[in-house]
Amino acid sequence: MSRTKRLLDLLQILRNHRFPVTGENLARELHISIRTLYRDIASLQEQGASIIGEPGLGYVLKPGFMLPPLMFSEEEIEALVLGSRWVAERADQHLGLAARQALQKIAAVLPADLRHLLDTTPLLAGPDPHSSDFDTALPLIRATIRSEHKLQLAYRDGQGKSSRRMVWPFALGYFEHVRILIAWCELRQEIRHFRTDRITSFEVYPLRYPKRRQALLKEWKMQEGITTDKF
Known part of the structure; x- marks a missing residue:
């Protein structure tokens, strides 16, 4: 498992728990050592993830919107691009503009490799010839x-x-x-x-x-x- 995938999985596990989860349980679920888990927690916190807790007490992800650069997988990026392009081509002008602006905001926080994927995704959405x-x-x-x-x-x-x-x-x-x-x-x-x-x-x-x-x-x-x- 790549480190990026592991960090994404760790975020998702924390999202699924409303109460603090011990480091031992997190490490066991991810099949990694406790030392690696502590490093991953620190990395996510540096990226802006609101994870609170400490060794021995457990960790919890605070609710609320956040968009750390490592949040999306490659297929999630493709889904976002295709969905935004569909809205831009098939919805009204105001909603289409909002879709383009949302995609620009996402692109601004992505690391270079994922931003390149977003810019070069070959998934297209055609215009609606039946627009009213x-x-x-x-x-x-x-x-x-x-x-x-x-x-x-x-x-x-x-x-x-x-x-x-x-x-x-x-x-x-x-x-x-x-x-x-x-x-x-x-x-x-x-x-x-x-x-x-x-x-x-x-x-x-x-x-x-x-x-x-x-x-x-x-x-x-x-x-x-x-x-x-x-x-």
């Missing part, structure tokens, strides 16, 4: 979801029938050629799916809806029989 003019409104839709406000929609269904709906938006699905707004519909008194390219106009209401967004999302997952974190 409504995509320019998606940043406002996302902001409304985050703030948990109601939306008044003018909507045209697949048969061309128009209606007006007051909805509680709580999720936005990005599929290959369509974007789906998932919301509780006050008219139908149930969770409904609305294709964004069929929304002819909308108005954000200053009134927050009575349920929390996460509660609605959980209800939708149960309704759809979703038992994983895929959505």
Whole structure:
């Protein structure tokens, strides 16, 4: 096992424990000596990992965001690049710009060899030929979801029938050629799916809806029989 892989594994083990883990247990799980473990702990701390503890008492990784340079494997780098490129090409302009900026921030803290891999990854994402003019409104839709406000929609269904709906938006699905707004519909008194390219106009209401967004999302997952974190 390479040292880089070992350090990544050590970080992951610490993330999996909420309470301090003794050095002996960590060394045993990694199949290394206790002396090597102490050196690895010191190296990660120097890289910015918030590991607290000392020999004889155990170690714990403090919660919170951190991005030490050794956090990503080669395949994780490729996944980040491909995902960012997909968002940049397939999402709206604002989200695409955010994806590019996030990737630049990651590149800034990577060591030279991994930064080279990020810059030269041959995984590409093509543009979406079915993008809609409504995509320019998606940043406002996302902001409304985050703030948990109601939306008044003018909507045209697949048969061309128009209606007006007051909805509680709580999720936005990005599929290959369509974007789906998932919301509780006050008219139908149930969770409904609305294709964004069929929304002819909308108005954000200053009134927050009575349920929390996460509660609605959980209800939708149960309704759809979703038992994983895929959505």
